[in-house]
Amino acid sequence: MEKDKVPHVVILPLPLSGHVKPMLTLAELLCDAGFLITFVNSDYNHDRLERVMDIPAFYNRSPGFRFVSISDGLPLDEPRLGPIIFQLFFNTRTVSKPLFRELLISLRQSTKRSPPTCIIADGLMCFAIDVAEELGVPIITFPTHGSHGMWTIMHTSNLIEEGEVPFQEESDMDKPITSIPGMESLLRRRDLPGNCRLEVENPLMEFIISEASAMKRASTLILNTFEELEAPIIVQLGSFFDKVYTIGPLHALLKTRIKDSSQSVSSCGSLRKEDSSCMEWLNSQPLKSVIYVSFGSVIELSRDQLIEFWHGLVNSRKPFLWVVTQDLVEGNEELGQISEELEQWTKEKGYMVSWAPQEEVLAHPSVGGFLTHSGWNSTLESIFEGVPMICWPQVADQQVNGRCVSKLWRVGFDMKDTCDRFIIEKMVRDLMEDKREEIIRSTNEIARMARGSVKENGSSHCNLERLIEDLRLMSLTN
Ligand SMILES: *[C@@H]1O[C@H](CO)[C@@H](O)[C@H](O)[C@H]1NC(C)=O
Numbered sequence: 357m358e359k360d361k362v363p364h365v366v367i368l369p370l371p372l373s374g375h376v377k378p379m380l381t382l383a384e385l386l387c388d389a390g391f392l393i394t395f396v397n398s399d400y401n402h403d404r405l406e407r408v409m410d411i412p413a414f415y416n417r418s419p420g421f422r423f424v425s426i427s428d429g430l431p432l433d434e435p436r437l438g439p440i441i442f443q444l445f446f447n448t449r450t451v452s453k454p455l456f457r458e459l460l461i462s463l464r465q466s467t468k469r470s471p472p473t474c475i476i477a478d479g480l481m482c483f484a485i486d487v488a489e490e491l492g493v494p495i496i497t498f499p500t501h502g503s504h505g506m507w508t509i510m511h512t513s514n515l516i517e518e519g520e521v522p523f524q525e526e527s528d529m530d531k532p533i534t535s536i537p538g539m540e541s542l543l544r545r546r547d548l549p550g551n552c553r554l555e556v557e558n559p560l561m562e563f564i565i566s567e568a569s570a571m572k573r574a575s576t577l578i579l580n581t582f583e584e585l586e587a588p589i590i591v592q593l594g595s596f597f598d599k600v601y602t603i604g605p606l607h608a609l610l611k612t613r614i615k616d617s618s619q620s621v622s623s624c625g626s627l628r629k630e631d632s633s634c635m636e637w638l639n640s641q642p643l644k645s646v647i648y649v650s651f652g653s654v655i656e657l658s659r660d661q662l663i664e665f666w667h668g669l670v671n672s673r674k675p676f677l678w679v680v681t682q683d684l685v686e687g688n689e690e691l692g693q694i695s696e697e698l699e700q701w702t703k704e705k706g707y708m709v710s711w712a713p714q715e716e717v718l719a720h721p722s723v724g725g726f727l728t729h730s731g732w733n734s735t736l737e738s739i740f741e742g743v744p745m746i747c748w749p750q751v752a753d754q755q756v757n758g759r760c761v762s763k764l765w766r767v768g769f770d771m772k773d774t775c776d777r778f779i780i781e782k783m784v785r786d787l788m789e790d791k792r793e794e795i796i797r798s799t800n801e802i803a804r805m806a807r808g809s810v811k812e813n814g815s816s817h818c819n820l821e822r823l824i825e826d827l828r829l830m831s832l833t834n
């Protein structure tokens with residue numbers, strides 16, 4: 357291949373860890389295919405990545421890979437969680453866009469590496485489409501949601517036109533939603549993305565609607581899902597995009613394609629230091645006895661909510677492994693006095709860590725259930741490992757994911773809009789024993805399909821091959 361014909365893919369995630377992780381995984385897979393990769397981090401995330409991984413050693417193993425970073429417009433010492441994340445969204449257009457444009461121009465002029473031949477950008481970073489069009493570089497959009505979440509978000513403006521949104525939060529939250537084609541009998545008001553509970557004039561609504569509409573200007577779509585899980589909606593998405601590549605679960609595809617994936621950079625993609633001591637604790641627990649609890653990286657709980665979860669878990673009398681991040685409680689509110697009972701049980705039957713190696717935890721034979729915020733990436737990991745879920749969705753696509761988990765795929769129960777120790781206790785008991793029968797068969801069946809999809813000749817495996825071929829062609833015709 358001539359030097360100037362090497363595919364060079366510029367990858368631009370939304371600077372939040374749930375989005376960075378799947379993008380990094382894709383970047384590694386493409387690098388493994390012999391492509392040059394420029395991965396565009398925010399300064400904040402890059403700084404955190406440097407703390408958890410040895411980047412020079414990684415460059416040695418993957419000479420085609422380079423990280424660069426640009427500002428996201430927020431102060432470097434401000435944690436990216438809670439409401440400040442909305443500011444981060446808006447900043448992408450004002451702060452990140454001109455920086456990204458400059459970056460692309462300099463990459464083109466660089467004599468060290470061949471010029472970019474394609475951009476892959478997060479579905480919430482549509483400013484990149486403007487830049488790509490202006491500079492004549494092909495662009496692919498990769499919203500890191502599942503297909504159902506994505507399809508729902510794409511219909512936000514239809515929901516408003518049809519008068520289904522907005523609604524009062526106290527109003528009938530179980531009213532069915534009918535104006536999303538292909539999902540007529542699935543969603544209720546309470547299952548719509550968190551932002552649908554806002555006023556239509558809210559800047560966040562405006563942001564979501566315009567991103568969803570801009571995304572369609574990219575002719576190619578990548579999704580971290582697999583055909584067997586969401587086929588009917590994937591077909592519908594095909595009417596908006598020339599090409600749709602479903603290549604998930606990406607973390608599993610990476611493991612099947614790259615021999616030594618323990619060395620992979622995406623294993624550091626959660627951008628937090630993992631506490632592996634919980635693996636030993638899990639070794640000492642009975643088969644499928646443990647409920648694993650994690651609310652991901654951007655959700656904050658009030659003190660009361662944390663206490664409800666804690667009581668519910670303890671009262672269920674099941675051993676639990678709980679990820680309690682330093683900033684899990686809103687504004688780092690003091691927990692104050694904790695009852696003797698909670699402390700005692702937690703000491704005997706619980707284990708808390710500040711961050712867990714989630715993929716390994718879910719794969720551990722002692723883990724029998726997952727209490728999750730239903731972020732897409734956690735949902736996929738749990739599906740892949742055949743671990744049934746209790747969903748406590750809070751924002752964005754999480755509400756849709758929770759509905760799919762409970763109603764469509766029947767791989768868990770949805771606890772949305774409640775946070776009460778009695779309900780939590782009952783749900784944990786249902787999941788771990790009383791109603792496990794109802795869901796375990798479909799959980800195993802869907803896990804089997806997920807595994808099949810990433811194997812040789814599996815749907816996601818083949819789709820990645822096609823994507824790689826397509827990216828090669830792009831670099832030749834560009
Ligand atoms: C994949 O498909 C090809 C062609 O049909 C076949 O030769 C090969 O054995 C298959 N591989 C596996 C692992 O099934």
Ligand SMILES: CC(=O)N[C@H]1CO[C@H](CO)[C@@H](O)[C@@H]1O
Nearest residue numbers: 377378607626653714733734
């Ligand atoms: C495959 C993957 O992306 N996994 C990550 C999903 O996000 C959680 C929370 O940020 C991480 O812990 C997982 O490793």
